[in-house]
Amino acid sequence: MNLKISLFALFPLALAGCGESPSGSADPNDAIVSEGMNASAYAAALANTDRPEKDLTRDERSNPAHVLEFFEIRPGMRVLDMFSGGGYYAELLSYVVGPEGSVVAHNNSAYVGYLGDEIGERYADDRLPNVETLMAENNELSLAAEEFDAILMILAYHDVYYANPKDGWPRIDGARMLAELHKALKPGGVLGIVDHYAEAGAPRETGGTVHRIDPGIVIADLTSAGFKLEDKSDKLRNMSDDYSKTVFDPELRGKTDRFILRFRKPE
Numbered sequence: 001m002n003l004k005i006s007l008f009a010l011f012p013l014a015l016a017g018c019g020e021s022p023s024g025s026a027d028p029n030d031a032i033v034s035e036g037m038n039a040s041a042y043a044a045a046l047a048n049t050d051r052p053e054k055d056l057t058r059d060e061r062s063n064p065a066h067v068l069e070f071f072e073i074r075p076g077m078r079v080l081d082m083f084s085g086g087g088y089y090a091e092l093l094s095y096v097v098g099p100e101g102s103v104v105a106h107n108n109s110a111y112v113g114y115l116g117d118e119i120g121e122r123y124a125d126d127r128l129p130n131v132e133t134l135m136a137e138n139n140e141l142s143l144a145a146e147e148f149d150a151i152l153m154i155l156a157y158h159d160v161y162y163a164n165p166k167d168g169w170p171r172i173d174g175a176r177m178l179a180e181l182h183k184a185l186k187p188g189g190v191l192g193i194v195d196h197y198a199e200a201g202a203p204r205e206t207g208g209t210v211h212r213i214d215p216g217i218v219i220a221d222l223t224s225a226g227f228k229l230e231d232k233s234d235k236l237r238n239m240s241d242d243y244s245k246t247v248f249d250p251e252l253r254g255k256t257d258r259f260i261l262r263f264r265k266p267e
Contacts, residue, residue: 161207
Protein backbone atom coordinates (compact mmCIF):
# COMPACT_ATOMS: atom_id res chain seq x y z
CA MET A 1 0.00 0.00 0.00
CA ASN A 2 2.99 2.28 0.38
CA LEU A 3 4.41 1.92 -3.13
CA LYS A 4 6.38 5.04 -4.02
CA ILE A 5 6.03 5.41 -7.81
CA SER A 6 6.55 9.14 -8.20
CA LEU A 7 4.73 10.83 -11.03
CA PHE A 8 7.51 13.40 -10.97
CA ALA A 9 9.81 10.86 -12.62
CA LEU A 10 7.86 11.65 -15.78
CA PHE A 11 8.21 15.44 -15.45
CA PRO A 12 11.47 16.30 -17.26
CA LEU A 13 9.87 16.21 -20.71
CA ALA A 14 6.79 18.04 -19.49
CA LEU A 15 8.95 20.76 -17.99
CA ALA A 16 11.38 21.08 -20.89
CA GLY A 17 11.48 24.64 -22.11
CA CYS A 18 9.94 26.01 -18.91
CA GLY A 19 13.13 27.66 -17.73
CA GLU A 20 12.41 31.10 -19.10
CA SER A 21 12.57 34.07 -16.77
CA PRO A 22 9.43 34.28 -14.60
CA SER A 23 6.98 36.96 -15.62
CA GLY A 24 4.55 38.95 -13.54
CA SER A 25 4.16 42.37 -12.04
CA ALA A 26 7.54 42.43 -10.27
CA ASP A 27 10.66 43.58 -12.15
CA PRO A 28 13.39 40.96 -11.59
CA ASN A 29 16.04 43.64 -12.19
CA ASP A 30 14.76 45.76 -9.31
CA ALA A 31 16.97 45.51 -6.21
CA ILE A 32 13.95 44.90 -4.01
CA VAL A 33 13.29 41.59 -5.74
CA SER A 34 16.90 40.49 -6.06
CA GLU A 35 17.83 37.03 -4.78
CA GLY A 36 19.48 38.43 -1.67
CA MET A 37 16.51 40.64 -0.87
CA ASN A 38 14.13 37.72 -1.36
CA ALA A 39 16.09 35.52 1.02
CA SER A 40 16.14 38.21 3.69
CA ALA A 41 12.42 38.91 3.22
CA TYR A 42 11.49 35.25 3.82
CA ALA A 43 13.85 34.94 6.78
CA ALA A 44 12.50 38.17 8.27
CA ALA A 45 8.93 36.91 7.89
CA LEU A 46 9.71 33.75 9.84
CA ALA A 47 11.64 35.71 12.48
CA ASN A 48 8.89 38.27 13.05
CA THR A 49 8.35 38.39 16.82
CA ASP A 50 4.61 39.04 16.41
CA ARG A 51 4.02 35.53 15.12
CA PRO A 52 1.95 33.23 17.37
CA GLU A 53 3.85 30.50 19.18
CA LYS A 54 1.66 27.86 17.54
CA ASP A 55 2.92 28.94 14.11
CA LEU A 56 6.55 28.52 15.09
CA THR A 57 6.02 24.84 15.85
CA ARG A 58 4.80 24.30 12.28
CA ASP A 59 7.74 25.96 10.53
CA GLU A 60 10.10 22.99 10.48
CA ARG A 61 7.61 20.59 8.91
CA SER A 62 6.19 23.16 6.45
CA ASN A 63 9.42 24.83 5.24
CA PRO A 64 7.47 28.00 4.41
CA ALA A 65 10.51 30.06 3.38
CA HIS A 66 11.19 27.61 0.57
CA VAL A 67 7.51 27.42 -0.40
CA LEU A 68 7.11 31.21 -0.63
CA GLU A 69 10.36 31.60 -2.54
CA PHE A 70 9.43 28.79 -4.92
CA PHE A 71 6.10 30.48 -5.59
CA GLU A 72 8.00 33.72 -6.24
CA ILE A 73 6.18 35.82 -3.64
CA ARG A 74 7.63 39.34 -3.72
CA PRO A 75 7.18 42.64 -1.88
CA GLY A 76 4.35 44.69 -3.32
CA MET A 77 2.30 41.74 -4.62
CA ARG A 78 -1.40 41.12 -4.12
CA VAL A 79 -1.90 37.46 -3.20
CA LEU A 80 -4.96 35.25 -2.68
CA ASP A 81 -4.63 32.52 -0.04
CA MET A 82 -7.45 30.12 -0.97
CA PHE A 83 -8.96 28.11 1.91
CA SER A 84 -6.47 29.81 4.18
CA GLY A 85 -7.77 28.10 7.33
CA GLY A 86 -6.27 29.55 10.50
CA GLY A 87 -4.06 31.93 8.51
CA TYR A 88 -0.59 30.45 9.00
CA TYR A 89 0.42 31.29 5.45
CA ALA A 90 -1.67 34.46 5.26
CA GLU A 91 0.40 35.96 8.07
CA LEU A 92 3.71 35.03 6.47
CA LEU A 93 2.48 36.37 3.14
CA SER A 94 1.53 39.66 4.80
CA TYR A 95 5.09 40.15 6.01
CA VAL A 96 6.70 39.22 2.69
CA VAL A 97 4.48 41.40 0.46
CA GLY A 98 4.90 44.24 2.95
CA PRO A 99 2.94 47.48 3.33
CA GLU A 100 2.89 48.07 -0.42
CA GLY A 101 1.31 44.67 -1.00
CA SER A 102 -1.84 42.94 0.22
CA VAL A 103 -3.24 39.50 0.98
CA VAL A 104 -6.77 38.14 0.67
CA ALA A 105 -7.36 35.28 3.11
CA HIS A 106 -10.29 33.19 1.86
CA ASN A 107 -12.36 30.83 3.98
CA ASN A 108 -15.84 29.35 4.05
CA SER A 109 -18.21 28.69 6.93
CA ALA A 110 -17.06 25.08 7.29
CA TYR A 111 -13.48 26.17 7.92
CA VAL A 112 -14.60 28.89 10.30
CA GLY A 113 -16.73 26.44 12.27
CA TYR A 114 -13.93 23.89 12.46
CA LEU A 115 -11.27 26.38 13.60
CA GLY A 116 -13.35 28.18 16.21
CA ASP A 117 -11.63 31.27 17.62
CA GLU A 118 -8.37 30.75 15.75
CA ILE A 119 -9.29 32.92 12.76
CA GLY A 120 -10.68 35.75 14.88
CA GLU A 121 -7.56 35.80 17.03
CA ARG A 122 -5.33 35.91 13.96
CA TYR A 123 -6.87 39.12 12.66
CA ALA A 124 -7.98 40.76 15.92
CA ASP A 125 -7.25 44.47 16.46
CA ASP A 126 -6.10 44.86 12.84
CA ARG A 127 -2.80 43.15 13.69
CA LEU A 128 -2.28 42.32 10.00
CA PRO A 129 -3.48 45.52 8.32
CA ASN A 130 -2.60 44.42 4.79
CA VAL A 131 -4.70 41.23 5.04
CA GLU A 132 -8.34 41.21 3.96
CA THR A 133 -10.58 38.30 4.94
CA LEU A 134 -12.94 36.90 2.33
CA MET A 135 -15.86 34.59 3.15
CA ALA A 136 -17.17 32.68 0.15
CA GLU A 137 -18.96 29.36 0.24
CA ASN A 138 -18.11 26.54 -2.14
CA ASN A 139 -19.24 27.42 -5.68
CA GLU A 140 -19.96 31.06 -4.72
CA LEU A 141 -16.49 32.52 -5.20
CA SER A 142 -16.55 35.69 -7.30
CA LEU A 143 -13.32 37.57 -8.00
CA ALA A 144 -12.34 40.59 -10.06
CA ALA A 145 -10.50 39.99 -13.31
CA GLU A 146 -6.69 40.08 -13.21
CA GLU A 147 -6.67 41.10 -9.54
CA PHE A 148 -3.88 38.91 -8.16
CA ASP A 149 -0.17 38.48 -8.80
CA ALA A 150 -0.25 35.04 -7.17
CA ILE A 151 -2.79 32.56 -5.81
CA LEU A 152 -1.87 29.82 -3.32
CA MET A 153 -3.75 26.67 -2.33
CA ILE A 154 -1.87 25.05 0.54
CA LEU A 155 -3.05 21.53 1.51
CA ALA A 156 -6.48 22.35 0.11
CA TYR A 157 -6.80 21.20 -3.49
CA HIS A 158 -7.80 17.67 -2.50
CA ASP A 159 -10.96 19.17 -0.99
CA VAL A 160 -12.22 19.82 -4.51
CA TYR A 161 -13.05 16.11 -4.41
CA TYR A 162 -14.48 16.08 -0.89
CA ALA A 163 -18.20 16.42 -0.22
CA ASN A 164 -20.09 16.51 3.07
CA PRO A 165 -23.20 18.68 2.68
CA LYS A 166 -24.39 17.92 6.21
CA ASP A 167 -21.17 19.50 7.50
CA GLY A 168 -21.53 22.53 5.24
CA TRP A 169 -19.25 21.26 2.49
CA PRO A 170 -21.21 20.71 -0.74
CA ARG A 171 -19.22 19.21 -3.59
CA ILE A 172 -17.09 21.85 -5.29
CA ASP A 173 -17.57 22.53 -8.98
CA GLY A 174 -13.86 22.26 -9.73
CA ALA A 175 -14.07 23.55 -13.29
CA ARG A 176 -15.98 26.64 -12.14
CA MET A 177 -13.53 27.32 -9.31
CA LEU A 178 -10.50 27.05 -11.59
CA ALA A 179 -12.12 29.27 -14.19
CA GLU A 180 -12.66 31.90 -11.50
CA LEU A 181 -9.04 31.63 -10.35
CA HIS A 182 -7.78 31.83 -13.94
CA LYS A 183 -9.82 34.97 -14.49
CA ALA A 184 -8.59 36.56 -11.25
CA LEU A 185 -4.88 35.89 -11.85
CA LYS A 186 -2.87 38.40 -13.82
CA PRO A 187 -1.21 37.17 -17.02
CA GLY A 188 2.16 35.75 -15.98
CA GLY A 189 0.93 35.20 -12.42
CA VAL A 190 1.64 32.07 -10.34
CA LEU A 191 -0.83 29.53 -9.01
CA GLY A 192 0.94 27.53 -6.31
CA ILE A 193 -0.26 24.15 -5.02
CA VAL A 194 0.97 22.16 -2.01
CA ASP A 195 -0.86 18.94 -1.16
CA HIS A 196 -0.57 15.46 0.29
CA TYR A 197 0.50 12.65 -2.04
CA ALA A 198 -1.86 9.81 -2.90
CA GLU A 199 -0.69 6.75 -4.80
CA ALA A 200 0.01 7.35 -8.48
CA GLY A 201 -3.20 6.44 -10.28
CA ALA A 202 -5.35 6.73 -7.15
CA PRO A 203 -8.95 7.85 -7.85
CA ARG A 204 -10.17 11.37 -7.18
CA GLU A 205 -12.19 10.03 -4.25
CA THR A 206 -9.06 9.86 -2.08
CA GLY A 207 -9.49 13.63 -1.74
CA GLY A 208 -12.51 12.93 0.44
CA THR A 209 -11.45 9.69 2.12
CA VAL A 210 -7.79 9.94 3.16
CA HIS A 211 -7.55 13.64 2.13
CA ARG A 212 -4.80 12.99 -0.39
CA ILE A 213 -4.58 13.43 -4.14
CA ASP A 214 -2.52 12.07 -6.99
CA PRO A 215 -0.58 15.07 -8.39
CA GLY A 216 -1.43 13.80 -11.86
CA ILE A 217 -5.06 14.78 -11.21
CA VAL A 218 -4.03 18.28 -10.14
CA ILE A 219 -1.87 18.71 -13.23
CA ALA A 220 -4.63 17.50 -15.56
CA ASP A 221 -7.23 19.77 -13.92
CA LEU A 222 -5.10 22.90 -14.01
CA THR A 223 -3.79 22.28 -17.50
CA SER A 224 -7.37 21.91 -18.74
CA ALA A 225 -8.21 25.20 -17.02
CA GLY A 226 -5.52 27.05 -18.98
CA PHE A 227 -2.61 27.06 -16.53
CA LYS A 228 0.87 25.88 -17.50
CA LEU A 229 2.88 23.59 -15.23
CA GLU A 230 6.22 25.32 -14.79
CA ASP A 231 8.14 23.55 -12.03
CA LYS A 232 7.92 21.22 -9.05
CA SER A 233 9.81 20.93 -5.77
CA ASP A 234 10.61 17.88 -3.64
CA LYS A 235 11.40 19.85 -0.46
CA LEU A 236 8.42 18.40 1.43
CA ARG A 237 8.91 14.74 0.48
CA ASN A 238 8.63 12.04 3.17
CA MET A 239 9.23 8.64 1.63
CA SER A 240 8.19 6.82 4.82
CA ASP A 241 4.60 8.11 4.54
CA ASP A 242 1.85 5.50 4.27
CA TYR A 243 -0.55 6.64 1.57
CA SER A 244 -3.25 4.25 2.78
CA LYS A 245 -3.69 6.29 5.96
CA THR A 246 -5.60 9.52 6.40
CA VAL A 247 -3.51 12.66 6.80
CA PHE A 248 -5.21 13.11 10.18
CA ASP A 249 -3.69 9.89 11.54
CA PRO A 250 -1.96 10.93 14.81
CA GLU A 251 1.33 9.35 13.72
CA LEU A 252 1.30 11.12 10.34
CA ARG A 253 -0.29 14.48 10.98
CA GLY A 254 2.12 17.17 9.85
CA LYS A 255 4.54 14.56 8.49
CA THR A 256 2.92 13.48 5.23
CA ASP A 257 4.65 13.20 1.87
CA ARG A 258 3.74 16.43 0.06
CA PHE A 259 4.21 17.77 -3.45
CA ILE A 260 4.78 21.38 -4.48
CA LEU A 261 3.71 22.50 -7.97
CA ARG A 262 4.11 25.90 -9.59
CA PHE A 263 1.72 26.77 -12.39
CA ARG A 264 1.63 29.98 -14.39
CA LYS A 265 -1.10 31.77 -16.31
CA PRO A 266 0.34 32.39 -19.78
CA GLU A 267 0.89 35.98 -20.86
